[in-house]
Amino acid sequence: xxxxxxxxxxxxxxxxxxxxxxxxxxxxxxxxxxxxxxxxxxxxxxxxxxxxxxxxxxxxxxxxxxxxxxxxxxxxxxxxxxxxxxxxxxxxxxxxxxxxxxxxxxxxxxxxxxxxxxxxxxxxxxxxxxxxxxxxxxxxxxxxxxxxxxxxxxxxxxxxxxxxxxxxxxxxxxxxxxxxxxxxxxxxxxxxx
Numbered sequence: 001x002x003x004x005x006x007x008x009x010x011x012x013x014x015x016x017x018x019x020x021x022x023x024x025x026x027x028x029x030x031x032x033x034x035x036x037x038x039x040x041x042x043x044x045x046x047x048x049x050x051x052x053x054x055x056x057x058x059x060x061x062x063x064x065x066x067x068x069x070x071x072x073x074x075x076x077x078x079x080x081x082x083x084x085x086x087x088x089x090x091x092x093x094x095x096x097x098x099x100x101x102x103x104x105x106x107x108x109x110x111x112x113x114x115x116x117x118x119x120x121x122x123x124x125x126x127x128x129x130x131x132x133x134x135x136x137x138x139x140x141x142x143x144x145x146x147x148x149x150x151x152x153x154x155x156x157x158x159x160x161x162x163x164x165x166x167x168x169x170x171x172x173x174x175x176x177x178x179x180x181x182x183x184x185x186x187x188x189x190x191x192x193x
Contacts (some may be wrong), residue, residue: 003029003148007073014060015067027056030073034080040139041084051087055079074153077143081157085091129179133172140165141172 001009007029013022031052038055039048058079059066069075133141143154144165151165158165 004073010068011069011072015062015064018063023056023060024074030076034076037077037082037143037147038084041081042087044180047087047091048084051080051083054083069132073151074149074156077147077153077157079151081159125180127178128175133175134180136164137168137172137175137184140168143174144169 007026010019010022010026010029013019014026034052034055035048038051039045042048042051054077059072059076062069066072130138130141139158140154143149143157144151149157151162151169155162155165
């Protein structure tokens with residue numbers, strides 16, 4: 001069963017039966033990605049954990065209305081983005097927020113032996129190439145290529161147009177290809193949508 005199908009099943013169990021085990025499974029499945037996303041905004045482990053906790057609580061509080069949400073993963077990332085921006089606004093009163101001004105951490109998670117095969121040097125080159133991307137391009141790249149979101153989901157989460165996501169991914173992939181000519185960017189980690 002694909003992750004999307006499994007998430008949909010968990011969503012239905014939570015909405016229909018207030019299934020706490022399904023909620024815990026959803027939490028375990030999505031926590032790391034949502035945490036990295038929140039941390040990219042707030043740069044504090046404790047604040048990111050609190051933000052993610054609040055975001056998941058919002059999912060639970062929806063109850064039966066959770067069934068009406070088309071994509072719970074994108075919805076969760078959107079809640080997390082909003083909670084993160086609210087945290088920044090509350091704690092840094094005079095900041096005018098613009099996604100281009102925010103620093104985002106690059107995160108690469110290697111899951112299977114084929115991905116682990118890449119040497120430490122290659123991993124460092126990839127991290128450095130991601131770090132060199134412009135901020136908006138970097139967060140879009142992270143959501144699409146690392147979190148596995150579609151372009152449409154990414155646009156919805158960040159509140160930007162689909163064409164902006166496409167353009168930024170094109171820029172990001174071109175810059176990554178230029179920075180890493182010896183690496184195969186068609187591997188599963190970098191496959192196009």
